[in-house]
Structure formats: structure tokens, C-alpha cells
Amino acid sequence: MIEDGETLTIERMTEAHLPEVMPIEREVFAPGWSEAAFRNDLRNPSALYLNLRLNGKLVAYAGMWLVIDEAHITNVAVKPEYRGRNFAKRLIHRLLSIARERGCVKAFLEVRVSNTPAQKLYEKFGFRPVAVRAKYYDNVEDALIMWLEGLDTPEYGEVLQAIEREFRKG
Ligand SMILES: CC(C)(COP(=O)(O)OP(=O)(O)OC[C@H]1O[C@@H](n2cnc3c(N)ncnc32)[C@H](O)[C@@H]1OP(=O)(O)O)[C@@H](O)C(=O)NCCC(=O)NCCS
Structure with a gap:
């Protein structure tokens, strides 16, 4: 929706x-990752993070680790006032397209069991819940582990193309 x-x-x-990233991280995850943790990840050759800018202003970002043939989505954040405009979808689409190009065959992530918006977002891309990691967040909340198989298949290419067509509509 542009x-x-x-x-x-x-x-x-x-x-x-x-x-530009750290104020969003603090606002969205209160407090979320430290700047040192981000810096460390950005120096890691296995990590890849993307920014989304609207009229030049950074409003969302997402990242992943690429380890052999697996993509691990580590972080997705959209500034609250810019949500519901497909920005997270565009970022995940781009990350998974890159993972495919780099030869990944599967992807996974952890998400809070209470985080329905994020779970719905990942389901759109074919991620399915496979396990629960007890008290993963701050030793309190459980994490749902979501998996996506067949990233390398032509069928999954069609899934990504169908999602991309949504972006062209607006
Ligand atoms: C989850 C989050 C990244 C979604 O960002 P967004 O840009 O608003 O999402 P999009 O507009 O791209 O929506 C993509 C899909 O997500 C789902 N979704 C997004 N917001 C939703 C909501 N409030 N309720 C239910 N589903 C929602 C929908 O399936 C949507 O697809 P649809 O519009 O075709 O139905 C955003 O709410 C956010 O930053 N949340 C806080 C941080 C977070 O939870 N990160 C993920 C940690 S694992």
C-alpha cells in the first residue's frame, strides 16, 4: 500500500x-537488542539485515542468518504508525527471495506464543508451527518455533510471485 x-x-x-534503527528497536521491543548486539550481527558474514524506507525515512527492518542451507529469521520490526501497509510482508518477501537465491531449502524462526500478528504474517509465507520452546523469552514466555520447507522448489517460487503481485496492486 503505497x-x-x-x-x-x-x-x-x-x-x-x-x-536510525536503534530508536525503532527500543520503541518496538522495549528495549530489544542492544546496539552492540546489532553491531556484532552486522559484522557477521552469515547475517543479512534490510531496511525499508518510505520517502527516505527508515520505518521498518528485518534480518536473518544464513547458515548452510537454512535461513533463520531473527528480527522484524515496523514502526507502529506504519503497520498494516505490507511493509513487513515486503521485507520477509525480500529476505526469503535472497535466501532462495543463496541456495537455502528451509527457513525457521521463533515467535512469542502471544504474538498473533507476527504468526499470521509468517503463515502467509508458509511457515508452520512445529514446536514450543518453554520460557524462551525472559524466562517467562514460550516461543513457538515455525518452519518452512521447500524454499528451493518451483512451487515456492510461485508462492513468492503471488505475494509480489499483491504489492503491485497498491
Ligand atoms: C508483526 C509486524 C512485523 C507486522 O508488520 P506489518 O507491516 O504491520 O505487517 P504487514 O502489513 O506486512 O502484514 C502482513 C501480514 O501480517 C498479518 N498481520 C499483520 N498485522 C496483523 C494484525 N494486527 N493482526 C493479525 N494479522 C496481522 C496479516 O496476515 C498480514 O497479511 P494480510 O494483510 O494479507 O492479511 C508488526 O506488527 C511489528 O513490528 N510488531 C512488533 C514486532 C514483532 O512482533 N516482530 C516479530 C517478532 S517475531
Whole structure:
């Protein structure tokens, strides 16, 4: 959902972007990852983070680790006032497309059992719950582990194309 006159760009996150990323991380996850943790990940050759900018302003980001043939989605955040505009969907779409290009065959992630919006988002991409990790968050809340198989198949390519068509509608 892009209005007339709006420009949307997706770019690779670097350490230079952290002054824009950290306020969103703190706002969304209160407090979320530290700047040192982000810096560490951005220096990790297995990690890949993307920023989404609307009219040049950073409003969302997401990242993953690519380990052999598996993609592990680590982080997705959209500034609250920009939610419901397909921005997370665009970021996950781009991450999974890159993972496919790099030869990944499966993907997984952990999500809070209470986080229905995120679970619905991942279900759109074919992630399915496979297990629960007890007290994973702050030793209190359980994590749902969600898996996606067949990332490398032509059928999954069609899933990604169908999602991409939604972006062209608006
Ligand atoms: C979860 C989050 C990333 C979604 O971002 P978003 O840009 O609003 O999501 P999108 O507009 O791209 O929506 C994509 C899909 O997610 C699901 N979704 C998003 N918000 C939802 C909500 N409030 N309730 C139910 N489903 C929701 C829908 O399936 C939606 O697809 P649809 O519009 O075709 O139905 C955002 O709410 C957020 O930053 N939350 C806090 C951080 C977080 O939970 N991160 C994930 C941690 S694992």
C-alpha cells in the first residue's frame, strides 16, 4: 500500500544506519537488542539485515542468518504508525527471495506464543508451527518455533510471485 507520490526503498542495513534503527528497536521491543548486539550481527558474514524506507525515512527492518542451507529469521520490526501497509510482508518477501537465491531449502524462526500478528504474517509465507520452546523469552514466555520447507522448489517460487503481485496492486 503505497500512496501516490510515496517512494519505497529496501536497502542492506549497515552499521552506519544504527542511529536510525536503534530508536525503532527500543520503541518496538522495549528495549530489544542492544546496539552492540546489532553491531556484532552486522559484522557477521552469515547475517543479512534490510531496511525499508518510505520517502527516505527508515520505518521498518528485518534480518536473518544464513547458515548452510537454512535461513533463520531473527528480527522484524515496523514502526507502529506504519503497520498494516505490507511493509513487513515486503521485507520477509525480500529476505526469503535472497535466501532462495543463496541456495537455502528451509527457513525457521521463533515467535512469542502471544504474538498473533507476527504468526499470521509468517503463515502467509508458509511457515508452520512445529514446536514450543518453554520460557524462551525472559524466562517467562514460550516461543513457538515455525518452519518452512521447500524454499528451493518451483512451487515456492510461485508462492513468492503471488505475494509480489499483491504489492503491485497498491
Ligand atoms: C508483526 C509486524 C512485523 C507486522 O508488520 P506489518 O507491516 O504491520 O505487517 P504487514 O502489513 O506486512 O502484514 C502482513 C501480514 O501480517 C498479518 N498481520 C499483520 N498485522 C496483523 C494484525 N494486527 N493482526 C493479525 N494479522 C496481522 C496479516 O496476515 C498480514 O497479511 P494480510 O494483510 O494479507 O492479511 C508488526 O506488527 C511489528 O513490528 N510488531 C512488533 C514486532 C514483532 O512482533 N516482530 C516479530 C517478532 S517475531
